Amino acid sequence: VLLHRMKAHKVDYWSRLGRLRRSQWVLAWEKVDRAVMSGRIVCDTYLAAKARADLVKSKSYSLTQLARSQLETPREDISFESIPGYFKSASSLAYLTEHCCFDTFLVIKLMSKLQVLPLTKQLTALAGNLWGRTMTGARAERNEYLLLHEFHKAKFIVPDKAIYTSQRGAGATQQDGDEDGGRKTEGRRKPAYAGGLVLEPKKGFYDKFVLMLDFNSLYPSIIQEYNICFTTVNRPVRSDDNPDDEPDVPDSALETGTLPKLLARLVDRRRQVKQLMKDPKATPTELAQYNIRQTALKLTANSMYGCLGFTNSRFYAKPLAMLITSKGREILQNTVGLAESKGLDVIYGDTDSIMIYTNTDSIDEVKTMGLDLKREVNKRYRLLEIEMDAFYQRMLLLKKKKYAAIVVTEVNGQLKTKMETKGxxxxxxxxxxxxxxxxxxxxxxxxxxxxxxxxxxxxxxxLAKVGRETRGGLVPIEKFIINKGMTKNAHEYADVKSQPHVQVAKRMIAKGISVRAGDTVPYVICTDHTAQGPSKTMAECAYHPDELRQPGSGLKIDFEWYLAQQVHPPVARLCAPIEGTDAGRLASCLGLDASRYHVASAVADMQQHTMLDAQISDEERFRNVDRLFVRCLRCNRSNPLIGVALSKVGYRGLRCPEENCGAVLPAPSIGFQLTAAIQQHIRRYQEGWLLCDDPACQTRTRMLSVRREKCMNAECLGGKSLAFSDKMLYNQLLYFDRVFNYDRALKHTTDESLRGMLSWATRCRSAAPCD
DNA sequence: CCCTGGAGCGC
DNA sequence: ATCTCTTCAGGCGCTCCAGGG
Structure with a gap:
């Protein structure tokens, strides 16, 4: 745009945008933008923010969003279509101009906030490539240069870079795109080898400490630990020859390879820089510089592995990548084994980390436990180090890569808590x-x-409030906007029908708004009452917020869709491990049809870690169990036995609660009656009666239906589940256990005389266990 | 009901 | 007659959604 305006206004020295003096405007140049900037480093803050996604957590990378999240500065979004309107009066044009000037200020501010220049400068200095290329985010190229320099120093001759040729060889069999070359922008391809190990999580809610440990930069450490290098590992000449054979670890007698040496140096330098940061005399400026250097060293070391598996890299080495991940899996598995052999409860782990449920509320105990394990693990390796990473006071573990926790940190002896959410x-x-x-x-x-x-x-x-307010139209439109990124340009999507954001993007482009691969497209789902004919797909109901706001559009937000598809599923997933509610209950709170949310809870519940139960009160848990009735031998009356903590307990044992009886209930008699009760309940479970869960239907059957979990009654929409489920049997048995649990009763009662008797009973029991 | 493509996250 | 050299790229593991057959 700038160039064309400069040309139209015959601006002198236009070529000074770059550093090459040009006198002639070359119309033949299709893509002049970069060429004209030659000799200058271009910092694109949009790219820079994306590259630092580790720091910048933003829904989209628009200037408005980034200004808000990074600079805490509001920015008015002026829509593309409204711009011509600003040219109608001098004052509005002045306003637009000011807005644009302010944007340039924001961009500079953003660049400074993200420390783009210092960081890219450090990265470039480390790798020895061109600064401008670091700016555009060519990570693989940085690695290539770093290794080239390294191997050159070590007097190696490196192989030529494979020249990118249009892969006609493979295309011969495919025979598709006969039009205009058909350059398919390939998305993500299938994995070429195995990666990190992810442990099956023990799902549930944990309300005592969870200890999190992880290996310090696992992959760089593995490369050093096992001396993994192009020069040391024996691998096939062409990696295509034996694609699935994992190479052996090199002989320990071999000299340290170039790659491990390089990584060792990076790690060592980082250690030195971190040492400098501890100097109390360091100025804030120095500290900032050290921190940038430290970050650059870490990023460089960590990106080395990724480039080994990158097909188009000059140093592509699948066998090395395979070996590294394989060792990673082995190390994690061994660590889990060690922890479990020490009696620790490993509940989850991903690639380089393990989480341990400690079953304690004392942070000091947790630390001791952690230090102990850490010492044992680190004994096994030369360089590899595991470290305590965090203490989770409470944790909700839902799925692999999906959890939330309250992290406790100690700041100057004070405990501080913060919530952390993953996935x-x-x-x-x-x-x-x-x-x-x-x-x-x-x-x-x-x-x-x-x-x-x-x-x-x-x-x-x-939830009830949200349902009411949503249907009442009290929720602002902004809260309904969904953002989706475009991985390809709109016309390159094969399946447009099912992709709401592509549909919207296409209409935006038709209006002249630029939408390219990598951009984020906002949309809302609307009801369209004008078309009653064939049912529309969800994607066809997607509209840009501006289309909705347009007066006379006739569009309305589809509140029911939002409650059922956007609000309910995520909340139901969060609450899944919590006893006392379920998807159906949550749906009815939102005002949705609850009968459509049948969860196979009986099965899911049994897989839950039993820790969950710890927080349920006994009254709640045993609300529906059958009481244990015991018949007294003397008065022949049956009374419920409500447990040692509340029963009449004498020094000779439990007594009949009947008012004018009070006889001691002999232990063998109680024993027989208890056994009978247990057998009765197990039999009840084994009979396996199924019950329809629709209260209006109540069909009871033992037949198995081809409709699976659906009710046998064909007219009924309900689901059927066990009348007496696994969970219920478990609770029943747990209740029986609880009735006779002296230790527990002792812990929970405050009645002094009762305590005395219970502790006496406990002592008797341990003295004569057969009684 | 199974499979696929896509998106976006975790490491 | 000459300018220019354009792009263009880290890996795998795991949900979760929507649609087709």
């Missing part, structure tokens, strides 16, 4: 803000540490 729908940008705020509320409640009943009450109440 949940909550952290994903493809859910609308309404969905986010509801999930956030639910998660805050669950992790609040308050009683389960209270928490569920608040969540149910909140």
């Amino acid at each position: 949940l729908d909550l952290v994903r940008r493809d859910w609308c803000e309404l969905s986010h705020s509801v999930s956030e509320f639910a998660l805050n409640q669950i992790l609040s540490g308050d009683g389960r009943e209270e928490v569920l009450d608040r969540i149910h109440e909140y």
Whole structure:
């Protein structure tokens, strides 16, 4: 744009945008933008922010978003279409101009905030490539240069870079794109080899400490630990020859290879820089510089592995990448084994980390446990180090790569807590803000540490409110906007029908708004009452927020769709491990048809870690169990036995609660009656009666249906489940155990005389265990 | 009901 | 007659959604 305006206005020295003096405008240049800037380093803050996605967590990378999240500065979004309108009056044009000037200020500010120049300068200095190329984010190229320099220094001759040829060889069999070359921008290809190990999580809610440990930069450390290098590992000449054979670890007698040496140097320099940062005399400026250097060293070391597996890299070496990940899996597995052999409860782990449920509320105990394990693990390796990474006071573990926790940190002896969320729908940008705020509320409640009943009450109440306010039109439009990124340009998508953001993008392009691969497209789902004919797909109901706002558009947000598809599923997933609610209950709170949410909870519940149960009160848990009735031998009356803590206990044992009896209940008699009760319940479970869960139907059967979990009654929409489920049997047996559990009763009672008797009974029992 | 493509996250 | 050299790229593991057959 700039160039064309300069030409139109005959601006002298236009070529000074770059550093090459040009006198002639060359119309033949299709893509002049970069060429004209030659000799200058171009910093594109949009790219820079994306490259630093580790720091910048933003829903989209628009200037407005980044200004808000990074600079805490509001920026008015002026839509592309409204711009011509600003040219109608001098004052509005002046306003637009000011807006543009302010944008340039924001861009500079952003660049400074993200420390783009210092960081890219460090990265470039390390790798020895061109600064301008670092700016455009050519990570693989940086690695290539670094290795070229390294091998050159070590007096190696490196292989030529394979020249990129249009892969006609493979195309011969395919015979597709006969038009215009058909250059398919390939998305993600299938994995070429195995990566990191992810442990099956023991799902559930943990309300005592979870200890998190992880290996310090695992892959760089493995390369050093096992001396993995192009020069040391024996691998096939062409990696295509034996694609699946994993090479052996090199002989330990071999000299350290170039790659491990390089990594050792990077790690060592980083250690030195971190040492400098501890100097109390260091000025803030120095500290900032050190920090940048430290970051650059870490990024460089960590990116080395990725480039080994990158097909188009000059130093592509699949066997090395395979060997590294394989060792990683082995190390994690061994660490889990070691922890478990020490009696620790490993609940999860991903690639380089393990999480341990400690079953204690004392942080000091956790630390001791961690130090102990750390010492044992580190004994096994030369360089590799595991480290305590975090203490989770409470944790909700839902799935692989999906969890949330309250992290405890010690700052000057003071304990501070913070919530950390990984992978949940909550952290994903493809859910609308309404969905986010509801999930956030639910998660805050669950992790609040308050009683389960209270928490569920608040969540149910909140959902009801959200349902009412949404249907009442009280929720602003902004909260319904969903953002999705475009991985390809709009016309390159094969399947347009099912992709709402592509549909919207195409209409935006038709209006002259530029949408390219990598951009984020906002949309809302609307009801379209004008077309009653064939049912529309979800994607066809997607509209740009501006289309919705357009007066007379006739569009309305599809509230029911939002409640059912955006609000309900994420909240249901969060609450899944929490006893006392389920998808159906949550749906009815939102005002949705609850009968459509049948969860196979009986199965799911049994897979849950039993820790969950720890927070349920006994009254709640045993509300539906059958009481144990014991018949007294003297008065022949049956009375419920409510447990040692509350029964009449004498020094000779439990007594009949009948008022004018009070005879001692002999232990053998209780024993027989208990055994009978247990057998009765197990039989009841084995009979396997199925019951329809629709209260209006109540069909009871033992037949198995081809309709699977559906009710046998063909007219009924309900689901059927075991009348007496696994969970119920378990609770029943747990209740029987609890009735006779002296230790527990002793712990929970405050009645002094009862305590005395119980502890006496406990002592007797340990003295004569057969009684 | 199974499979696929796509998106976006975790490491 | 001459200018220019354009792009263009880290890996795998794991949900979760929507649609087709």
